[in-house]
């Protein structure tokens with residue numbers, strides 16, 4: 001399925017602009033928190049799916065901050081977040097938040113991490129929801145990527161667009177790996193088949209920023225299997241509004257969904273190859 005906003009009826013432009021503005025404001029303030037209060041030695045507070053899938057105290061503090069700010073601005077909306085908490089709502093609108101995307105980079109002091117916020121309508125399932133607005137902030141660099149449905153994608157307020165089409169052999173392709181060792185091994189096997197067919201591969205460590213990199217032409221394509229909804233909710237809309245074709249394969253317990261975002265001609269060439277390689 002394609003994740004672009006399509007031709008469906010959208011809420012009024014002023015409401016979309018308002019939602020985008022709230023998302024920018026709230027994401028920037030959580031970003032300031034995670035940068036200003038980052039301890040010199042970031043400690044792991046707990047782990048999730050594996051011992052390397054970590055939560056730092058700042059992930060939880062950032063999520064608590066986002067929940068409080070969103071409750072204040074939009075009390076009737078639900079919140080779906082990566083860390084514990086979340087909130088139910090009555091409006092049919094859900095804020096999908098990743099309080100720190102790229103937590104391992106944050107832990108190691110690598111300045112490639114993000115606060116990601118999307119606002120979606122409908123069931124909070126990425127296969128069926130309609131994304132209304134999305135913001136990805138890299139608080140270490142200060143960059144703010146944003147978009148609302150049917151509008152333009154921006155970086156620090158200036159319109160951005162995907163890179164022009166290229167042959168696959170010239171494409172710089174981003175990807176990421178899951179936390180489970182056996183899954184990473186399978187992902188690496190598919191990558192071994194791809195790396196000789198493209199310009200090169202990047203694994204930068206934040207899915208949200210990878211999608212924004214496609215949106216502004218820093219990558220020709222990005223794909224990853226097994227992301228959670230909060231990893232890609234905002235970045236997918238930003239990439240789509242910047243002209244990318246963004247697709248999410250059907251996913252169930254056994255076959256985790258594959259996301260692919262790329263300039264449409266590049267996407268068409270990669271789709272078949274990724275299938276062939278079992279990516």
Ligand code: IPD
Pocket residue numbers: 082098100101102103104175176177178179204205206207208224226227228231
């Ligand atoms: C992770 C990052 C990473 C991707 C992983 C995600 P987290 O999110 O987006 O780039 O490869 O699949 O889980 O754990 O840093 O929030």
Ligand code: CA
Pocket residue numbers: 082098100101102230231
């Ligand atoms: Ca994440």
